[in-house]
Amino acid sequence: MKIVSIYNNKGGEGKSTVSVGLTEFLAANRKKKVLLIDLDGQASSSCALLGHLSVKNAIREQRTSVELMQQILHQRKEIEDIEPFLTWRPATDSKRAPLAEIAVMVPDGSKAFELEEQMKWNRDHSLFLKYLKPALKSFDYVLIDMPGNLQKTQVIAMNGMVMSDHVVVPVKPTHISLNALPNTFEMIEYVQTLTGNGSPSNIGILRNFSDKRRQQYQTNFPGIESAAANGELPPLFENSWTPASIFETATDDRQEFRTLYSRFGSGSSSTYKACRLVAKELDERCSGDFKAGKSKRIRKNLWERLGLA
Ligand SMILES: Nc1ncnc2c1ncn2[C@@H]1O[C@H](COP(=O)(O)OP(=O)(O)OP(=O)(O)O)[C@@H](O)[C@H]1O
Ligand SMILES: [Mg+2]
Structure with a gap:
């Protein structure tokens, strides 16, 4: 079992879209048992995978990460049964079209606020690591x-x-996106100091919205690419996600997505291929023989050199 956070401190870089894409492709294409934990109160990826109504029901029935944290706080022991906190997307849709079965843990944005208030005097960051992680071992990927x-x-x-083993950072090729990168890496390094064992390892920067023919790409990405090639930044995923209208609608829960194809394009389309190849790369990188090795600190002057300090 591997836990992978999809994180970029800046909004709108594609965290939720990439989370949904990787979840779908790891489950349907690579036949993995996948749980998506949505920790963003906006619930975009939960709504995308389950639909609005199921998310509302999960919140009403208290099947959320907030309730899970409450149980951990009260019991202070390993969670024995994770099922009461999960919502499953069934393996077929209403028209019996095949879909991969996926487990989702839904957030509860409004109750999270109260919980954060309640925990203000005891900000223990290792509760999930101690009490939740062991209960997730039946999944291939979280x-x-x-x-x-x-x-x-x-x-x-x-x-x-x-509690994550790895982190994936989606980045768009805009100057403001790159400007926000130092904060993102500082936060990852901060978490690594909390765990004390280099975890989560930064397993890759995923170039999102990337089209080599566009001037924006040519202006903004080469510096990042050469820094990654020199080992000054975590490695890039070799494959990237292009700007595509089909990605734009991938988290729109008002659309009906019956198959991977309807969500991400036909098998020969570039969007479908991008999803498939990035999921494959992630699977290979998580399998152990990939040397992420980039938990080392990013050199201070790198950001200045890239004009991002
Ligand atoms: N490759 C892409 N092509 C086209 N649109 C994209 C692509 N990636 C993301 N988008 C769009 O960009 C917007 C932001 O994406 P998304 O919501 O996934 O970002 P996020 O990092 O999760 O944002 P937030 O920080 O608000 O949670 C969405 O409207 C999404 O549809
Ligand atoms: Mg999001």
Whole structure:
């Protein structure tokens, strides 16, 4: 079992879209048992995978990460049964079209606020690591859709990062996206100091919205690419996600997505291929023989050199 956070501190870089894409492709294409933990109160990826109504029901029935944290706080022992906190997307849709079965843990944005208040005097970031992680071992992958603008004081989301083995950072090729990267890496390094064992390892930067023919790409990405090639930054995923209208609608829960194809394009389309190849790369990188090795600190002057300090 591997836990992978999808994180970029900036909003709108594609965390939720990539979380949904990787979840679908790891489950349907690579036949893995996948749980998506949505730790962003906006619930975009939960709604995308389950639909709005199921998310509302999960919140009403208290099947959320907030209730799970409450149970951990009261019992202070390993969770024995994770099922009461999960919502499953069935293996077929209403028209019996095949879909991969996926487990989702839904957030509860309004109750999270109260819980954060309640935990303000005891910000323990290792509760999920101690009491939840052992209960997740029946899954091949647990992906965590992280919120943007993460604060060290946010207990639930920080707990998610601390229990992660790896982190994937989607980045768009805009100057403001790159400007926000130092904060993202500082936060990952901070979490690594909390765990004390280099975990979560930064397993890759995923170039999102990337089209080599566009000037924006040519202006902004080469510096990042050469820094990654020199080992000054974590490695890039070799494959990237292009700007595509089909990605734009992938988290729109008002659309009906009956198959992977309807969501991400036909098997020969570039969007479908991008999803398939990035999921494959992630699977290979998580399998152990990939040398992430980039938990080392990013050199201070790198950001200045890239004009991002
Ligand atoms: N490759 C892409 N092509 C086209 N649109 C994209 C692509 N990736 C993401 N988007 C769009 O960009 C917007 C932001 O994406 P998304 O919601 O996944 O980002 P996020 O990092 O999760 O944001 P937040 O921090 O608000 O949670 C969405 O409207 C999404 O549809
Ligand atoms: Mg999001």
